[in-house]
Amino acid sequence: MLRSAVVRPARLTTAAALHWRYPALETAIPCRGAVRMGYSTVPTPERCYADFCLVPVGTANVSVAEEVAEVQKLLKDSGLAYTMHSAGTTVEGSWDEVMRVIGQAHSVVHQKGVLRVQTSMRVGTRTDKKQTAQDKVKRVEDLLAKGEK
Amino acid sequence: MLRSAVVRPARLTTAAALHWRYPALETAIPCRGAVRMGYSTVPTPERCYADFCLVPVGTANVSVAEEVAEVQKLLKDSGLAYTMHSAGTTVEGSWDEVMRVIGQAHSVVHQKGVLRVQTSMRVGTRTDKKQTAQDKVKRVEDLLAKGEK
Amino acid sequence: MLRSAVVRPARLTTAAALHWRYPALETAIPCRGAVRMGYSTVPTPERCYADFCLVPVGTANVSVAEEVAEVQKLLKDSGLAYTMHSAGTTVEGSWDEVMRVIGQAHSVVHQKGVLRVQTSMRVGTRTDKKQTAQDKVKRVEDLLAKGEK
Amino acid sequence: MLRSAVVRPARLTTAAALHWRYPALETAIPCRGAVRMGYSTVPTPERCYADFCLVPVGTANVSVAEEVAEVQKLLKDSGLAYTMHSAGTTVEGSWDEVMRVIGQAHSVVHQKGVLRVQTSMRVGTRTDKKQTAQDKVKRVEDLLAKGEK
Numbered sequence: 001m002l003r004s005a006v007v008r009p010a011r012l013t014t015a016a017a018l019h020w021r022y023p024a025l026e027t028a029i030p031c032r033g034a035v036r037m038g039y040s041t042v043p044t045p046e047r048c049y050a051d052f053c054l055v056p057v058g059t060a061n062v063s064v065a066e067e068v069a070e071v072q073k074l075l076k077d078s079g080l081a082y083t084m085h086s087a088g089t090t091v092e093g094s095w096d097e098v099m100r101v102i103g104q105a106h107s108v109v110h111q112k113g114v115l116r117v118q119t120s121m122r123v124g125t126r127t128d129k130k131q132t133a134q135d136k137v138k139r140v141e142d143l144l145a146k147g148e149k
Numbered sequence: 150m151l152r153s154a155v156v157r158p159a160r161l162t163t164a165a166a167l168h169w170r171y172p173a174l175e176t177a178i179p180c181r182g183a184v185r186m187g188y189s190t191v192p193t194p195e196r197c198y199a200d201f202c203l204v205p206v207g208t209a210n211v212s213v214a215e216e217v218a219e220v221q222k223l224l225k226d227s228g229l230a231y232t233m234h235s236a237g238t239t240v241e242g243s244w245d246e247v248m249r250v251i252g253q254a255h256s257v258v259h260q261k262g263v264l265r266v267q268t269s270m271r272v273g274t275r276t277d278k279k280q281t282a283q284d285k286v287k288r289v290e291d292l293l294a295k296g297e298k
Numbered sequence: 299m300l301r302s303a304v305v306r307p308a309r310l311t312t313a314a315a316l317h318w319r320y321p322a323l324e325t326a327i328p329c330r331g332a333v334r335m336g337y338s339t340v341p342t343p344e345r346c347y348a349d350f351c352l353v354p355v356g357t358a359n360v361s362v363a364e365e366v367a368e369v370q371k372l373l374k375d376s377g378l379a380y381t382m383h384s385a386g387t388t389v390e391g392s393w394d395e396v397m398r399v400i401g402q403a404h405s406v407v408h409q410k411g412v413l414r415v416q417t418s419m420r421v422g423t424r425t426d427k428k429q430t431a432q433d434k435v436k437r438v439e440d441l442l443a444k445g446e447k
Numbered sequence: 448m449l450r451s452a453v454v455r456p457a458r459l460t461t462a463a464a465l466h467w468r469y470p471a472l473e474t475a476i477p478c479r480g481a482v483r484m485g486y487s488t489v490p491t492p493e494r495c496y497a498d499f500c501l502v503p504v505g506t507a508n509v510s511v512a513e514e515v516a517e518v519q520k521l522l523k524d525s526g527l528a529y530t531m532h533s534a535g536t537t538v539e540g541s542w543d544e545v546m547r548v549i550g551q552a553h554s555v556v557h558q559k560g561v562l563r564v565q566t567s568m569r570v571g572t573r574t575d576k577k578q579t580a581q582d583k584v585k586r587v588e589d590l591l592a593k594g595e596k
Contacts, residue, residue: 037254042223044252044255045252045343048252049485056355057353061587062355064592065586066586073591077189078188085532085580088534090533095251099235103248107192108191109277115275115360117274118273119270120269120270122534123251123267123268123270128264128265133532137532140515140519140531143281147516147520200384202349206502206504206509207509211504212437213504216447218441222445232384234383234388235347235381235435236347239383264509265509267500268563269418275360277360283384285384286382286383288363289370295356296367334523336524337555338556340555341559375486391551396549398491398543401490402490404488404570418568420566420569421553423553423563424562424563425555425557
């Protein structure tokens, strides 16, 4: 679940700040005339999944299979749960772990001499329940199977 | 520019490993018959841009403007360069800074009571030159202007 | 707005099928024991916006500005409303018009000799109201301005 | 492969037009003082793959499994080759067929009462060879297997 964090709009009068509905997460410092906001303590999510497709740009090679294979090795070495499909790879872990490994994927491809890398990514977070990649697919397959009876 | 990093192909004889050009980041452990590879020291890129579109899921509200406004305040507080357009927001900075603020954006929206958040993102890195958002647009506009003379 | 369309859940008894409320688009064929469903008459949306970023792959050129400029000319010629930003271009129109011009953008770039093209795209449709690109940005800016008073 | 198409920069003098390098695809009409360009005959690609993730917005339901299941039925009915994974679905076919079915997916979800739908999509086209989803995955797996020997 999400570790405690405070979020405050940038400018809020002291009166409004005192009425703000997140007392347990109070870190703003009320002072004469204004309330200074702190987003700096907002944490990143503890769980997420990211589906990404990394594209090397400006190589003279229309095939990207070698770069994709290198990224798969990086993912394997990371210890995170991941699945490769035909249009990308899905990784699961904490936000920081997942984003770190995708950043490392960029670095690893640059390391092979590629000057420019573009990645398209879908990231999802939810706080109501934990759900793995397999859970998500199974849920839809179950609905479809129910419909076919 | 990218700090030096070691990346090793999976198959490398011990002899070749000893001749590899990145001694400061040497983490391979030569042993009889194989070289074990280590990606753990690969850094994330020093510069990147990310264009992202955050979508709250399962709110009973078809408008997402309040969540988007909250994210804009977070971005303003972060000190990073960012531009909002009609279909998303582009942020520039180091990979770690950019990914941290987007993760915080998810947390901030969850904090407002949204249980599920989906973001679609485009990230780009390049090692040949520094280029701001304005540079990129100007380059294309110059080409178009040249073509019209 | 969306023209009426028939969508049938997979499981429906023949009796229920006959009572279904979309007679003009009736394509289910009731027969002994089952109802076959037809999605073929479902229309595509009358309005949408698509934000896309087209990436040429396997050119020996790390710059993509020429291909982007060519696509801008295509968009200008199409008559559709569009806005270029640093990380992509947003186009507005009917689903068919928008997808046609983005497909033509791929063809135009292939025509320049590029063998492989990857596009990342965000598409949105809504049936509750019409909203232009400018409306969307203004809505968020108004919320931010209100918050700062 | 790509059917013939002409692409011309918007403004080109008649002299330059006559020197333009695509004689077989000539449809521009040179006339006194200017050459009118035609992008209207540019076709959309004959083959593409699209990996998409459709997100209903503003439903009061944090689960999207029912909408995803409905879209799977639409895809099944379309006759196109498609594969569902945990973060989206990949469809293969001509550009027009693929974009039509994704547009229909939006309509089908609107039909269920959802007012707003956002899809993130990756589309790829290539003119050098035909490659199925399975081919792409196998190519990378073969490279990885080779590396492990």
